[in-house]
Amino acid sequence: MGKLDGHCLCGEVTYTVANEDPVITGICHCTECRRQSGAAWSIVVAVSRDEIEITGDSLRTFDTIGDDTRVPVHRQFCGNCGSPIVSLAEWAPELAFIKAGTLEDASWLEPELEAWCESALPWALDTSREDRGYFPRGLDTEGADEPSEVQPVSS
Ligand SMILES: [Zn+2]
Ligand SMILES: [Zn+2]
Numbered sequence: 001m002g003k004l005d006g007h008c009l010c011g012e013v014t015y016t017v018a019n020e021d022p023v024i025t026g027i028c029h030c031t032e033c034r035r036q037s038g039a040a041w042s043i044v045v046a047v048s049r050d051e052i053e054i055t056g057d058s059l060r061t062f063d064t065i066g067d068d069t070r071v072p073v074h075r076q077f078c079g080n081c082g083s084p085i086v087s088l089a090e091w092a093p094e095l096a097f098i099k100a101g102t103l104e105d106a107s108w109l110e111p112e113l114e115a116w117c118e119s120a121l122p123w124a125l126d127t128s129r130e131d132r133g134y135f136p137r138g139l140d141t142e143g144a145d146e147p148s149e150v151q152p153v154s155s
């Protein structure tokens with residue numbers, strides 16, 4: 001079993017990644033990731049699109065244009081059980097963002113950064129972990145090399 005092998009809830013869609021060193025591990029707070037995952041955020045592992053192999057006849061794609069991101073994202077999921085598998089964002093044509101909850105074993109995963117923090121639910125943003133990058137918006141936006149300060153939301 002590879003470190004980046006995974007499958008959907010019903011098991012029909014599976015994937016494996018040739019290179020086991022992720023490009024990015026992160027948390028995405030964007031509105032679409034929250035809606036798709038049904039959770040407060042989405043945990044993603046970015047890998048090279050050339051190196052991921054996804055199999056399963058039930059794989060479907062739903063395209064979104066983000067309320068906050070304003071960029072098209074092709075969201076691939078299992079049409080049988082509904083599990084999100086990968087997001088293919090047009091701003092990062094070389095990357096596939098694996099929805100890390102579908103990994104066989106995600107216990108090694110420690111997110112390096114959090115993106116779209118300005119869309120985060122107020123209770124869901126803990127900026128006390130200074131070794132993590134916090135991006136108010138996406139990684140493609142200005143100043144992406146240097147994460148800007150994100151102030152915790154206070155009432
Ligand atoms: Zn499935
Ligand atoms: Zn997102």
